[in-house]
Amino acid sequence: MLAINGLQVRYGAIVAVRDLSLSVAEGELVALVGANGAGKSTTMAAIAGVVKPSTGTITFLGQSLRGRSSEAIAGLGVALIPEDRGIFPSLTVEQNLRLGAYLRRGQKDLGKDFASVYRRFPILAERAKQGAGTLSGGEQQQLAIGRALLSRPKLLMLDEPSLGLSPTMVDRMFELIDELHRDGTTILLVEQNVRRTLEIVDRAYLLTNGRLTASGTPEQLRREVDIAGAYMGGRAAAAGDISEGRTG
């Protein structure tokens, strides 16, 4: 579904992502993991057309995304939930959701989808008329996901969905991603919480300083734990996260 080949992204003199190749198949849940500044978010921004790659190709459903605007890429069915969630604080919760359905405006089954979002996130139904800026972090993340789902994305990209959330909310978020995956949504996930991430994904790519350093199924990655630990800034915590696996 999504194929990236030899991707390089620069911010001025700094190379944020170099020679990255990866793929996501339909229905898969794939994660990009790695330390801060490893280039995970940049990779997602490049896919979504927010930043322009200097070299490399990105193809989605057989179509090249190069040179396309982010609105055109969204039109192809790619939805990105950025790290800051991108909630519009001046609008109500309902108006935020309405913009999520912008590409499908006028479609008949929209009401059904709104109902299903409200069923999945009851708090959003409760706060529908409230200003979105007044929501808590966890509620905002639910709004961001609900909004993205309303566009019925073919590929959903989540950038650090658990960032800044309370522990119970983090649990809920991972459950939700797992749920969406089971429902058949293709997901590309960026996460800092490596242990939890490896519990739910089909495959993962490990990025270090903009380079791909390991990839494979969670089992394969856990086996390569020494390499991973070293690349993740040599932090014992990170290495521990991976080797601990399901327990803990």
Added chain:
Amino acid sequence: MQTFLQFILNALSLGSIYALMALGLVIVFGILRLVNFAYGELIMVAGYAWFALQGPGWPWVLLAVGAVIAAGVVSVLTERVAFRPVRSDSLNAMLVTSFAVSTLLQNSALLLVSPRARAVEVPSVLNNSIEFGGLRLGVNDLVTIVVCGAVLLALGALLRRTTLGIALRAAADDFRMLRLLGVRADKVIATAFAISGVLAGVVGVLWITRIGAVTPTVGAAPLLIALIAVVVGGMNGLAGSIVGGYLLGTLTVGLQLFLPQEVLAFRDAFIFAVVIIVLVLRPQGLVKGRYSAERVA
């Protein structure tokens, strides 16, 4: 008491024109971070459109609608032809472009019409006044208040109820995210310019029927007023510009009414003094807004 009511009425009338002026300027600013210096010329366009249409003796409403449409169309055209090509460059490029558009439009009026003022036929009813309980209500003022109120309500409904209006407000919050949801930047920006142009058109009609004439530089004063109203009210939201507009209108009328005869010539100096005091005390403007500092490329 009568003086006071008279004062309220005049302040409301002038204030609502100023509020519309400011709104037209800030609706583009909120999205592009661009102070469109060609905004005054849209008001001029409305004036000349009125002047051009007034020959055959059409009804006033038709002239007014024609003038508003002309300003709206020219506004959208300037966006398409002048601003869009430089949008991805620096903000300064857009600012300079707006000066260029302003000069171009002014000089077009100089060349195509005349450097001298052209009289516009003002509906005679506007100069009448209604006696009401010892109060003299100018028809002009009443029409202005009603028209501006209706425009404000319509704009409010547009921004709250329609998808495009909601997208406009969202664009002022976070344009990058709006595009990620599949909303075309060009469409949103063109809409903002269209609204700005229509507001300039309404202001133009009201302004020119007050003055009774149109000149190539007729837009300079409204632009300055709008800028001051926006800065005083707060650049970061639509509410601020409305507050700023009404405040400036009230101040102007108040000083006109209560200043002693011998210092009346310095009315504007007093206005600016108040503006400076406001900005010293509240540099962010009276109304705190929410627009981010980002700009769309």
